[in-house]
Amino acid sequence: MGYARRHGELCAEGVPLQRIATAVGTPVYVYSWRSVHEQYRRIEHALAGVDHRICYAVKANSNLAILARLAELGAGFDIVSGGELERVLRAGGDPKRVVFSGVGKSTADIDFGIKCGIDAFNVESASELARLEARAGLLGCNARVSVRVNPDVDANTHPYIATGLKESKFGVPPEQALELYCRASASPDLTVAGIDCHIGSQIVDVEPFEAALTALLQLVDALDGEDIALDHVDIGGGFGVTYGNEPALDLDGLGEVIRRTLADRTLQLRVEPGRSLVADAGILLTRVEYLKPAPAPGYRNIAVVDAAMNDLIRPALYQAWHAVEPVVEDGGVPKPWDIVGPICETGDFLALDRELALNEGDLLAIRGAGAYGFAQSSNYNTRPRAAEVLVTDEAFAVVRRRETISDLLGLEMFD
Ligand code: LLP
Numbered sequence: 001m002g003y004a005r006r007h008g009e010l011c012a013e014g015v016p017l018q019r020i021a022t023a024v025g026t027p028v029y030v031y032s033w034r035s036v037h038e039q040y041r042r043i044e045h046a047l048a049g050v051d052h053r054i055c056y057a058v059k060a061n062s063n064l065a066i067l068a069r070l071a072e073l074g075a076g077f078d079i080v081s082g083g084e085l086e087r088v089l090r091a092g093g094d095p096k097r098v099v100f101s102g103v104g105k106s107t108a109d110i111d112f113g114i115k116c117g118i119d120a121f122n123v124e125s126a127s128e129l130a131r132l133e134a135r136a137g138l139l140g141c142n143a144r145v146s147v148r149v150n151p152d153v154d155a156n157t158h159p160y161i162a163t164g165l166k167e168s169k170f171g172v173p174p175e176q177a178l179e180l181y182c183r184a185s186a187s188p189d190l191t192v193a194g195i196d197c198h199i200g201s202q203i204v205d206v207e208p209f210e211a212a213l214t215a216l217l218q219l220v221d222a223l224d225g226e227d228i229a230l231d232h233v234d235i236g237g238g239f240g241v242t243y244g245n246e247p248a249l250d251l252d253g254l255g256e257v258i259r260r261t262l263a264d265r266t267l268q269l270r271v272e273p274g275r276s277l278v279a280d281a282g283i284l285l286t287r288v289e290y291l292k293p294a295p296a297p298g299y300r301n302i303a304v305v306d307a308a309m310n311d312l313i314r315p316a317l318y319q320a321w322h323a324v325e326p327v328v329e330d331g332g333v334p335k336p337w338d339i340v341g342p343i344c345e346t347g348d349f350l351a352l353d354r355e356l357a358l359n360e361g362d363l364l365a366i367r368g369a370g371a372y373g374f375a376q377s378s379n380y381n382t383r384p385r386a387a388e389v390l391v392t393d394e395a396f397a398v399v400r401r402r403e404t405i406s407d408l409l410g411l412e413m414f415d
Pocket of ligand 1: 057060078101102161198200201202236237238239272273274275276314318371372376
C-alpha cells in the first residue's frame, strides 16, 4: 500500500528509502501515513451502518505524530498506562474518547484517568473495581466502568498473544461480571458504561469475534433483566494482518457479522485495533554490515545487519516472520541468508533462510514492522533506539530522533 518500487528502488510513498537512510542513518523505522489512513478508512467502511468508535490501541505504535494524525481523523484511543494517556493528551486526543485497559492499573494511573474524565475504565478484576470506586469517591469524580469479560473463546493465535481463554490473566468470567456490574451500578461514585473483551491479537478468522460478541450480548441481556443499561459494547482489537502467506482478517466479513449480531440494538460498538492500522505502514530500514558466507557445508550464510532484536523483537519473541526486501535489487544470484543483528545472543535474528542477493552495505527493508516494532524496542547491549520517520506523499519528517549514548547514560549515576 504505502511501499512500491520505482525504477527498481523501494520507496515509501514518493520518497526513495535510500534518501531516508542517507539523511537519517540506519537502523530507522519508516512509516507511511497514507497506509495508516487507508487502513483506518477500511475499518470505517467495514463498520458502515453500525454506530461505532475506533479506539486505536496505542501500544502498537505510540509515536506522537501518528497519534496526532489519528486524533485528527476522530479516533478514540485504547490505553494501558498513564504514560499512554499522557501521549494521547499531548497528541491532542480527546480524553472523552479514551478507554483504559490492562490488568494492573496503578493508583496513580487510575487517578490520572479519573481526573482527565476518560470515557471508560475496562475493569479486569473485583479488586480493581474496588480500588476504582475508592479513588473516584476520594477525588469526588464519577468514573465510568466497563467490565472486561473473558468469554473463553479460542482465537487460534500465538499462545503469547491469546487472551480470551479461561487460563489467561485477563478479564473476568461472565458470572463474575454480573456481580461486578451490580456493585458498580449500586455505587454513587461509578457509572456503568459498557462491556468489553479482547480475545487476542493477530486473529485471522471472523468466528472468534462472532463468538465473543455473542457471549457479551448474552450478558447485556442478563444485565437488562437487572435494570442495568449499557451504552457500548467493545470487542477489542486483534484484527489480523498478512505478514507472509497468511490471509488477513476479512474486515468486511467481520462488519457483516457485527451488523447481523448487533441487529437493532442501540449499543455503540467499540473496536480497539492496533496492529491492523499500523503494521503494514511501517518498515525497519537496516544496512548490511558484514557477510559471513558459509565456509563449509553444514554452516549457514550469515548476513549481519545494523538492526537487532533490541530494535525488532518479534522474530525472537513470537517466532514472527517478516518479509525482507533489498531496497535496490542488484540482479545478483540469490542464496539463502540468515539476517542477524549484532547482539550477543543466538536469538538475535530478524529473519532466517531468505533467498536474497546481498552485498555488504546494502539496505534492507524489514516489512510489516509498523506495529509492535519500535514500541517494543529496548536499549539492550546499550544500543540507542532507532530514529522514526513519517512519510506523507513526497515528504518525510523525523518524528523521533535517534537516541544517543548520552541519552542512555544520562539517567544513571554513581552511588
Ligand atoms: N486491546 C487490548 C486490550 C489489547 O491488549 C491489545 C493488544 C489490543 C487492543 C490491540 O490488539 P491488536 O489489534 O494490535 O492485535 N506484541 C505482540 C502483540 C501484543 C498485543 C497485546 N494487546 C506482537 O508483536 O504480536
